[in-house]
Amino acid sequence: MELDRRLNAFRPDLAAEALKGQVEAARFVKGEPASVTGSVAALRPFPDIGRGIDTELLFGESVRVFDRANGFAWVQADADGYVGYLPEEMIGSLAKPTHRITAARTFLYPEAELRKPPIKAFSMGSLITVIGDAETRGTRYFLLAGGGAVIAAHCLPVGEAMADDYVSVATKFIETPYLWGGRSGFGIDCSGLVQLALMMVGKSAPRDSDMQASFGNAITRDELRRGDLVFWKGHVGIMEDEETLLHANGHTMTVARENFEAAVKRIGWLYEQPTGYRRIV
Structure with missing residues (x-):
């Protein structure tokens, strides 16, 4: 099985030293530590500013830099392991945040x-x-x-949780614009909202919704309560309570509250029924 390129740094010419023996590459490197210096740095699957973004890195977050060429740096985020290209001008020496x-x-x-x-x-x-x-x-x-x-x-x-309840953090993003691949207060997508809100209460979560679909414990629809996650193919939402879904979505193009049953009906015509329900441990 081929390794997920989103979480593993490998190309035919170069790969992370940690992948030696797992992938073929002309050269393996340890990479150099660095920190993001741009307010928000878009991470792309290719070194092309015209390509869509996979995710975003925030100011001060640390990365490991494997390559620099043509104005781009090929990096892996330390927080969630995501791999991609960002403008080289948006990284600098490793910081020691407080x-x-x-x-x-x-x-x-x-x-x-x-x-x-x-x-x-x-x-x-x-x-x-x-x-x-x-x-x-x-x-x-x-x-x-x-x-x-x-x-x-x-x-x-650093290290002090913003709240005990990550849902209360997620509500602070209500009406934030929806942005595919977004992971910030300036624009955010469905899985970015889940990951960022959890990070602020001291919990790590995978970045994309397909990764998050195996996060926590499986539950049934009848068990849904505040803080549980609901998944569709390519989408995830947070239950604010037993009847209310909180999610960054392309329908309102914002982070919004929506009646859960109405959301299931509305989303169903395009993405079918929910594929799973998870409770974060």
């Missing part, structure tokens, strides 16, 4: 002053390195290693 962004979206200001025009925007989940703090007119800011300041109330120390 905090994670908890607001759906927030700004990086040039200094501790919200009246200054922001120089970058961060999504929830982004990793930053705090080296100090400051206060302006009663608002506390964190000062970052690379320069600039963020609102301190929009951050938590």
Whole structure:
């Protein structure tokens, strides 16, 4: 069985050293550690800006770089193992983050002053390195290693869970635009919503819906409750309660709430009936 190219770095000319003996390649490399420096970095299956994206990496997330050529870097994300190409300009030296962004979206200001025009925007989940703090007119800011300041109330120390209930995190993305391959507060897809919300409560999850379909424990439709996942072919949603589905979807082109039974009926004509139900342990 051929290895999943989404989770294994291999090409005829080059492959990750960890795959030696599993794949054929002209050369095997360990790769070099790096961190994402762009606000959101689109990860593509090919080094072509015109190709659709598979997923996105957030500011401060770490990767292993296997190759750099023609303005692209071929990388593997440390968080979920996803492999792909991103613009080389969006990675830099490996950072040592201290905090994670908890607001759906927030700004990086040039200094501790919200009246200054922001120089970058961060999504929830982004990793930053705090080296100090400051206060302006009663608002506390964190000062970052690379320069600039963020609102301190929009951050938590790395390793500290944002909430106990990941569904409450997912609801913070309601009305966020739907984006195929999206994984940020600026645009997100169905499985990206599941993965990012779980990450913010300290739980790791696979990236794509077909991978998530074997995550947790199988349950029946009659057992559905808050936090359970419902799968269709190519789609996943989160049960907010026994009657309400929360999902990033191409129907509203947003993250939206929808009556579960109505959603099953609406989705059924195109994607048939749900293929499974899972409870996260």
